Amino acid sequence: MNSLTDEEIEAAKSSTDYNLDAQLHEHNDCIRIAYEWLDAQKKIKTIPKFGVTxxxxxxxxxxxxxxxxxxxxxxxxxxxxxxxYPRFNISKMLVEPSTSRLEDIAESFKHSNYRETxxxxxxKSQE
Structure with missing residues (x-):
């Protein structure tokens, strides 16, 4: 697992090209979680016409x-x-990341109603 520091995350927040008028960040762990999910996906060479939400x-x-x-x-x-977002260079043949990627991220599983979905x-496959 890549442990992103708060400093790296704060720097990235200021350089990210958001496609929203207002940004929302509840906790830096949410970015760590998203990073781990993206990391598990197969990368492709191009940006697809339609993205994955x-x-x-x-x-x-x-x-x-x-x-x-x-x-x-x-x-x-x-x-x-x-x-x-939502058009990243990830394959539509999605990989379900292992939940072991979340073990060191304290905010994981904080909202159990989300896990129910x-x-x-x-x-398409599991990590």
Whole structure:
């Protein structure tokens, strides 16, 4: 697991090209969670015409509210991910990340109602 520091996250927040008028960040761990989900995905060479609304998939996987802004910053931080939410260079053949990626992220599973919506069948494969 890549442990992003608060300093790295704060720097990325100021350099992220958000596609929103207002940004929302409840906790830096939300960005760490989104980063881990993106990290598990297969990367492709181009930005697809239609993106994946990954925010909801990440929330249900991690059991915690994640904002679109969090996903945008996570993508900014990831060296292999490019594009603008929701159109990132990730394959539509989604990989369900292992929940072991969340073990050291304190905010994981804080909102159990989100985890109840997790559907492994949305993923083509498991990590």
């Amino acid at each position: 990954s925010k909801h998939l990440i929330e249900s996987w991690a059991g915690r509210y994640i904002s679109q802004s969090d996903v945008s910053v996570a993508a900014e931080l990831h060296p292999e991910v490019f594009g603008k 997790h559907r492994p069948k949305r993923y």
